Structures are given as structure tokens and as C-alpha cells.
Amino acid sequence: MSRFGLFAVGWQAGYGLVHLWWAVDGPPRFLMGRESYFPGRWVPVVISAVAMLGCAAVVAGSRRGLSDAGHHVLAGLNAGAGVVLCVYSFLFPVVIVSILFEGGGTDKVVSLLATGSGAAGGIFCLVIAANERRLATRPCRSCGRVHGRSPERRDERSPGWAYAGAYLAIGGFLARLSLWMHDTVTGQWPSAATRANGSSLTAMVVFLALMILAGTMLPLALAHRWGRLWPAWLGPLHGRAVPRWLVLGVGLFIGASLTAYFGIAGITAWIRGDLRGPFLPLLLEIGGYTLWGLGLLVASASYFTLTRPPCPLSATAESLAGTVQLHGEGR
Template structure:
């Protein structure tokens, strides 16, 4: 029932978003600035139609009682629409931050509302996708796990795909740093633009150090056991759980930022010819950042599951089962 209510709200949201973009595609207001790096016109309308189909399928499926295979299909459709909307509207955080430093005009507000509406619509689709997947897998209503198949505590081993994501992120970081190393050897680092902006070399060294941590320690911590439980050599902390968001927060933030800024904006600008430079250099730089971000997001997904708090309902059920068995044996 909760899925159905959320689906109705999400469907209405997608309709409004789509109608506004139909109006803009047919008769765009004079001087309307672009809300996305992607082309406007009918593209957001098409995404809105897919999003409406996904959200509407959840509402219809809730009324008719879809089978698990149908729920998986609906979850996939909503995930696709949610990713498309979020990718199209990924400039929303940038626009939101820019109002702190720029004059707020009617055009700024319009772009902010349009991009924000797309981002909210994408999140609604992703939320419905997650709920439908849980329903299809008959996941626990209390914690979202499929008991017996999902990890129950952080001591369990990360899946192979989490390790693949972590080492993909490290590979992407190394590809990006190969460009920096080439510039350092050629004595073209720091760049002329950095010098003109007055950025000091010590500040850039500190920045490079933080990049190194985010490109090696962070992805490895997301996959390896020592990123979830403090290792033995840390003395008093040994064996204690690592605070979940100490690792997961930077992983999601860095992963999302790199994948969106370089994977979506950077690659789009390169494809349009807006960025000039040697092919190999751009491939290593933009491609490295993109793989780095994607790898972090993949490893973060595993970390998110492995570090969930224990399921109280499952624990109580286990204790109750044990108590019933004990009573029978005494009888």
C-alpha cells in the first residue's frame, strides 16, 4: 500500500515535469538558459514518459498483485528512469551552490527549479525501484535483507564485484595520476592557469595527498574487512566497528561527484568538441576520473549492505524460536 501511494505521487510529479518540458520544447521562453549539459528539447520529455511508465507500473502492479518476475521488470524500468533523470539533472547541486556567489535572477530560479524537479523525480523512481526489488525478493520489511542470502553483519566477506569496483577505482586514479606525472616530468606542473590564480605549491601538494588517499585508501577500505572493523595494530580500537559513514560518506560523495562531473559533463563536452587536447591525455584524465567514480560507487553499494545495523526482527525471531524449542524439550 505504501508503494502504491508513493507511486501515485511520483506519477503526478513526472506528469508535471513532462508537461513543462513539452511546453519548452514547443515554445521555449525567450532567453531560457539550459538546465543540463545534455540537449534540451524533447530529450527530457522522453525521459519523463519512461519515468511515468515506471511509476505508473508500480501503482498498477500494487493493485493487481504482480509476481516476482514482474516486480523485477518494474524495478528495472524505474531504475533506468531514475538514473536517466538524475544524470540529466546532475547540475542541480552546482546551481544550488552558485546562488551563494551569483546574483539571483528569474532565469536562475527557473533553471534551479527545473533541474531540482528532475533530480527529485529521479530519486522517486530510484526509491520505487528499491522497494519493488525488495518486494520481488521477499526481503525483510524491517531491514531490507533477504535473510539467508544477504550478509547479516560486517564481518562477512565482500562479494567479488565489490573488490572489482574498488580496484577499478584505484586503476582510474592511477590513470589520472599518469597525466600528472607526465606534466611533472615535463616541468609543466603547476600549470600556468594555477600559477595565475595564485594557488600555492604547498596547497597543491596537500591536495594531491588527499587525492592519493581518496584514490587508494578509500576504495580499498570500502572492499576490505579492515575498512569495516578496525585492524589489530590499532590497539584500543582493534576489533571495534569502523563508523559507517566515516567510509561510506566519502565513498558516495566522491564517487557520485567524479562520475557526474567527469563521466557525464566531461565526456559530453569532449564528445561535442568543447575540450581540446591530445587524445591519450584526455582519455587518461577524463576516463580515469570516470572509472574512479564508478568504482567507488560500486564498492560503496557493497559497503552499504555489509554495514547495515543488525535486524532486530530477525534477532527476536531467532530468540523466540530457541525459547519455543527449549520449552518443548522441558515438556
């Protein structure tokens, strides 16, 4: 990890120096006229300096040895810097899609390099943060759990924060649904633009039905036991493990998409004044989608932990304990 840490320090330094140059001499021409939805100029310089400091502290700490508390502090510092870098570089996937479907250009190449470098630097910080957390918690080398503190089986109850995330997602969905219902009753949905695009009523109903499932059944499945083990009413499937990524993959994809699009881009555009309209409908739409996405991500984190494969060392220990008990009874 020390070599990777040194590489990350160099990466953050290069990213910061380029943005320092742009801050002093003026930025190049970006796609859509901006590198990020957030203020540029000195902001990325400060972010990269914090990220470089976090990575450098990890390199120095690995040579001197740190306490568990020290590893926790460095994990938090690098996680924060990594998240901020990734959020600042949010336009990276947008630039990729633009290049794939519209072709290249100088502004797109510059945007791709700038946002891609920021996203990569953020991921480097997150990887380092995860490693520092592992050093602090000293998990099992076989399964990554901290035995006695981490769930061992799918049938264990989800923590309270997972239920809070699931019901936060449902609340956000209901807020968005209330706006749909209002628009439907008042004849504003489907809109004239939707009709002009040739969208059939059947397609819109199917889309709405899928959205309802994603706003109700999906968050419940992420938090409740029946989302990890098939419930009794499914007969032959009762008690069998639900395919992990059938639920988790959808939860992460929808949660990340809603949080990124509405929670980052939508709220930023609203603050900048790019979105206009009555306050309450915008709040229900953007706020509802954001809470929906955040709740799904929180519940998905719990689902990810609860559905990890069983620890082979624990299984071996239980088997040996059973064998010893049988031998003892035989005597």
C-alpha cells in the same frame, strides 16, 4: 505507496507537458543557455513519458497484484527512468550554487524550476523502484535483508563485484596519477596559472597526498575487512567496528562527485567539442577520474550492505536457540 504513485504520475505528466510546450513553442532563456548538457527539445518529453508510464504501471499493478517477476520488471523500468531523469537534470546543484553566490535572475529561476522538477521526478521513480524491488525480494521487515542471501555481519567477505569496483577505482586513479607524474617531470605541474593563484607548494603537496589516499586506501577500505573492523596492528581498537560513515560517507561523496563532474559533464563536453587538447592526456584525465568515481560507488554499495546494523529478530532467535540448547544440556 498507491497515493505516492498517483502523485508521481501527476508530477511526470506535468513535467512532460511543460517540456512538450517548450518543444513546440520554443524553450525559455536558461542559465548558461541550456537546461542540460544533453540535447533538449524532445528528449525530456520522451524521458518523462517513460517515467510516467513506469509510475502508472506500478499504480495499476498495486491494484491487481503482481508476481515477483512483474515487480522486478517495474523496478528496473522505474530505476532506469529515474537515473536518466537525474542525469538529464545534472545542472540542478550548479544552479543552486549560482543563485547562492551570484544572486537570482529570471534565467536562474527558470533553470532552477526546470532542473529541480526533473531531479525530483527522478527521485520519485527511484523511490518507487526501491519499493518494487522490496516487494519482489520480500526482505525482513526488521532489517531489510533477505536472510540467507544478504550478508549478516561486518566480518563477512565482500562479494567479488566489490573487489572489482575497488580495484577499478585504483586503476582509474593510477591513470590520472600517470598524467600528474608526466606533467611534473616535464615541468608542466604546477602550472603557471596555479602559481599565479598563489597556491603554495605545501598546499599542493597536501592536496596530492589526500588524493593518493582517496585513490588507494579508500577503495581498499571499502572492499577489505580491515575497512569495517579495525585491524590487529591498531592494538586496543582491534576487532572494533570502524565508524560506518567515516569510510562510507567519504566514498559516496568522492565517488558521486567524480562520476558526476567528469563522467557526465566532462565526457559530454568532450563529445561536444568543448574540450580541446591531445587525445591521450584527455583520456587519462577524464577516463581516469570517471573510472575512479564509478569504482568507489560500486565498492560503497557493498560497504553499505555489509555495515548495516545486525537484525534484532536474528539476534533474538539466536538467543532463544542458545537458551533452548542450555536447557537441553541441563536435562
